[in-house]
Amino acid sequence: MAPTPIVDIHTHIYPTTYLTLLRSRTEVPYLLDLPNKSAPPRLIILPSDDDPALPAHQRGRPIDSSYSSINQKLDFMKTHDIHTSVISLANPWLDFLSPEEGYQWAEKVNNEIEDICSTSQNSLYAFATLPLSAPSRSIVAAIECLYLLPHMRGVVLGTTGLSQGLDDPALEPVWSALESAKLLIFLHPHYGLPSSVYGPRASEYGHVLPLALGFPMETTIAFTRMWLSGVFDRHPKLKVLIAHAGGTIPFLSGRVNSCVQHERHFPEHEYGGRGPKRDLKEVLRENVWLDAVVYSPTSVKAAVEIVGKDRVLFGTDHPFFPPLEEGREEWMSVETNVQAVTEAFGDDKQGVTKVLGGNAIELLELNVAGAG
Amino acid sequence: MAPTPIVDIHTHIYPTTYLTLLRSRTEVPYLLDLPNKSAPPRLIILPSDDDPALPAHQRGRPIDSSYSSINQKLDFMKTHDIHTSVISLANPWLDFLSPEEGYQWAEKVNNEIEDICSTSQNSLYAFATLPLSAPSRSIVAAIECLYLLPHMRGVVLGTTGLSQGLDDPALEPVWSALESAKLLIFLHPHYGLPSSVYGPRASEYGHVLPLALGFPMETTIAFTRMWLSGVFDRHPKLKVLIAHAGGTIPFLSGRVNSCVQHERHFPEHEYGGRGPKRDLKEVLRENVWLDAVVYSPTSVKAAVEIVGKDRVLFGTDHPFFPPLEEGREEWMSVETNVQAVTEAFGDDKQGVTKVLGGNAIELLELNVAGAG
Numbered sequence: 167m168a169p170t171p172i173v174d175i176h177t178h179i180y181p182t183t184y185l186t187l188l189r190s191r192t193e194v195p196y197l198l199d200l201p202n203k204s205a206p207p208r209l210i211i212l213p214s215d216d217d218p219a220l221p222a223h224q225r226g227r228p229i230d231s232s233y234s235s236i237n238q239k240l241d242f243m244k245t246h247d248i249h250t251s252v253i254s255l256a257n258p259w260l261d262f263l264s265p266e267e268g269y270q271w272a273e274k275v276n277n278e279i280e281d282i283c284s285t286s287q288n289s290l291y292a293f294a295t296l297p298l299s300a301p302s303r304s305i306v307a308a309i310e311c312l313y314l315l316p317h318m319r320g321v322v323l324g325t326t327g328l329s330q331g332l333d334d335p336a337l338e339p340v341w342s343a344l345e346s347a348k349l350l351i352f353l354h355p356h357y358g359l360p361s362s363v364y365g366p367r368a369s370e371y372g373h374v375l376p377l378a379l380g381f382p383m384e385t386t387i388a389f390t391r392m393w394l395s396g397v398f399d400r401h402p403k404l405k406v407l408i409a410h411a412g413g414t415i416p417f418l419s420g421r422v423n424s425c426v427q428h429e430r431h432f433p434e435h436e437y438g439g440r441g442p443k444r445d446l447k448e449v450l451r452e453n454v455w456l457d458a459v460v461y462s463p464t465s466v467k468a469a470v471e472i473v474g475k476d477r478v479l480f481g482t483d484h485p486f487f488p489p490l491e492e493g494r495e496e497w498m499s500v501e502t503n504v505q506a507v508t509e510a511f512g513d514d515k516q517g518v519t520k521v522l523g524g525n526a527i528e529l530l531e532l533n534v535a536g537a538g
Numbered sequence: 539m540a541p542t543p544i545v546d547i548h549t550h551i552y553p554t555t556y557l558t559l560l561r562s563r564t565e566v567p568y569l570l571d572l573p574n575k576s577a578p579p580r581l582i583i584l585p586s587d588d589d590p591a592l593p594a595h596q597r598g599r600p601i602d603s604s605y606s607s608i609n610q611k612l613d614f615m616k617t618h619d620i621h622t623s624v625i626s627l628a629n630p631w632l633d634f635l636s637p638e639e640g641y642q643w644a645e646k647v648n649n650e651i652e653d654i655c656s657t658s659q660n661s662l663y664a665f666a667t668l669p670l671s672a673p674s675r676s677i678v679a680a681i682e683c684l685y686l687l688p689h690m691r692g693v694v695l696g697t698t699g700l701s702q703g704l705d706d707p708a709l710e711p712v713w714s715a716l717e718s719a720k721l722l723i724f725l726h727p728h729y730g731l732p733s734s735v736y737g738p739r740a741s742e743y744g745h746v747l748p749l750a751l752g753f754p755m756e757t758t759i760a761f762t763r764m765w766l767s768g769v770f771d772r773h774p775k776l777k778v779l780i781a782h783a784g785g786t787i788p789f790l791s792g793r794v795n796s797c798v799q800h801e802r803h804f805p806e807h808e809y810g811g812r813g814p815k816r817d818l819k820e821v822l823r824e825n826v827w828l829d830a831v832v833y834s835p836t837s838v839k840a841a842v843e844i845v846g847k848d849r850v851l852f853g854t855d856h857p858f859f860p861p862l863e864e865g866r867e868e869w870m871s872v873e874t875n876v877q878a879v880t881e882a883f884g885d886d887k888q889g890v891t892k893v894l895g896g897n898a899i900e901l902l903e904l905n906v907a908g909a910g
Contacts, residue, residue: 359731359755360732363732366702367767371813372803372804373797374766374797374801375762379758379762379790382793383755387735387747390750391736391743394746411789414789416789417783417832421754421782422750428859428862429744431743432744462789464788464840471839490806498800499796
């Protein structure tokens with residue numbers, strides 16, 4: 167039996183349309199071209215990046231061609247033996263637009279990404295972007311239009327929802343539309359935590375604290391709020407793929423459950439238990455998938471134990487975390503994650519194949535004919 | 539062979555001295571007696587508890603006799619077959635005092651706790667409290683005096699240090715004194731995260747979000763800052779026991795490591811690697827112990843994989859998380875944690891015995907003669 171091909175379900179892109187949008191802006195997020203035309207433009211993505219005291223070439227992060235070039239994405243895939251990638255717009259998506267602008271930009275971005283996929287001979291699929299600043303009927307319309315884009319396999323979603331988080335009752339029509347359309351939600355962080363939590367010396371550690379800790383903590387809070395507010399009680403068929411192996415959910419789910427069981431605020435159900443009607447364990451095994459972007463065999467094992475080995479999916483986070491050494495082709499970040507999956511399963515080769523590709527092929531109905 | 543006795547290393551108390559201190563205050567934290575004398579006083583522990591719009595009996599949390607009664611602690615131990623407990627003052631310790639007051643209150647509290655332990659026939663030991671608002675020479679003096687208190691086995695420490703967090707260089711004399719005295723630091727959360735991260739509907743979930751997520755996230759950030767700032771490079775013998783199984787460290791350590799390895803801000807060492815000189819994995823296996831207060835076999839396994847099975851220690855978090863049902867003797871929170879340890883080790887009975895008590899007896903040099 168040929169091994170199942172490798173599928174990367176966590177891989178980002180800033181398509182040309184989106185870079186044009188960012189270039190047209192002067193408020194965060196925006197793209198800043200440097201006087202030195204050979205230097206990559208800077209993406210000012212968070213308010214903390216927008217420091218006028220810093221020279222332009224030190225603000226935000228450099229956005230080189232790897233963020234938009236499909237050829238570089240395909241080369242990267244070839245280097246790492248990745249047969250198929252499910253691409254998604256990188257953060258902060260379209261959250262920042264005015265209600266009027268959201269719908270048309272979502273349409274433009276999704277159409278460009280569909281075009282990219284449709285000329286890729288089945289090596290690229292995508293998660294679409296929603297116009298979350300638009301009125302909810304526009305968001306629902308955008309979801310309903312996605313069936314016209316045959317390479318879309320779900321939607322990428324940040325944690326702010328319509329600005330009040332994912333436990334906002336105003337999101338109900340959006341959850342209903344996603345549930346009916348059977349579209350997977352790829353839940354992804356962007357905002358992190360307020361910078362005060364990192365203390366006055368945080369800048370001495372570069373981006374480590376917000377990236378390594380803020381991102382997964384933001385994700386964990388967002389998902390927990392969804393569960394606590396009953397989203398999965400009202401939408402039992404909703405499917406959520408959570409970035410970075412669920413943030414910290416596999417490790418904290420026992421504590422969350424225990425805190426709910428000991429919280430007087432939640433009355434006990436007639437049938438026992440407190441809090442949301444559907445138990446957290448059940449939701450994690452029936453509504454949740456996790457990527458394996460977690461850089462540790464211990465954490466892959468925890469993820470697999472919590473959601474099941476059919477529900478953990480390999481990803482790279484490309485083009486983030488490139489090698490720092492010049493001229494190195496293989497990415498350490500990718501190798502670490504492949505090794506983590508391999509070590510986590512030990513002798514269970516079938517588990518490795520499922521997580522590296524089989525689960526994604528089945529869940530997202532990917533056409534990988536001729537691969538292997 | 540008789541099984542090793544069970545030792546509880548995470549169990550709190552508010553001794554009489556401390557309640558007197560809290561009763562004398564009118565600012566957070568303080569203790570509020572209710573007009574109805576039979577109702578327990580309320581502890582207003584966080585600024586968010588201090589809501590004058592709420593009637594007094596709904597502010598903060600009720601502090602019944604289980605928080606201060608040694609007899610109730612001993613009864614609880616008997617019910618759960620716990621032979622020895624290592625008690626510590628519950629948060630927020632003495633962090634809030636003026637520099638002048640800190641030293642004397644630390645002395646009073648530590649002396650009272652030592653008296654409690656010395657009359658307990660070796661069933662109680664303790665972690666001492668430091669006067670962290672005092673000048674660092676007073677903190678060092680307080681540490682040096684602890685050798686006069688024979689039941690003290692370490693110190694309990696919050697995450698704010700001298701107000702700037704645990705990566706503050708001003709803490710150097712404190713780390714040196716703790717390292718020289720070979721005192722274990724029990725690192726424990728209190729402040730959580732800014733409430734904005736829980737969104738506008740947080741109060742609908744009682745205390746679940748700050749307790750279940752804020753506490754472990756605060757702990758994770760505090761420890762990571764210690765490591766990043768080089769505390770363990772400068773103090774290679776420092777010993778830290780991290781509450782709640784390290785917050786989320788066992789799950790996120792791979793990501794933290796990867797972010798450091800991909801952070802241009804840290805120059806590469808001559809011998810390879812980036813960031814602190816001592817690798818995170820090494821520090822976790824040589825300087826860190828974790829409690830097993832994590833309510834999940836998956837998380838106990840992760841903790842054991844990351845620090846080693848000699849370095850995970852059972853705890854209960856008593857008197858927090860009592861049963862909500864009237865008249866129930868066994869605490870579900872305790873049973874969940876005993877079961878998590880038992881399930882995590884499967885057939886490895888020695889592992890279970892070590893985590894439930896053996897590791898604590900060895901690490902803390904507890905006298906448990908006659909037990910078993």
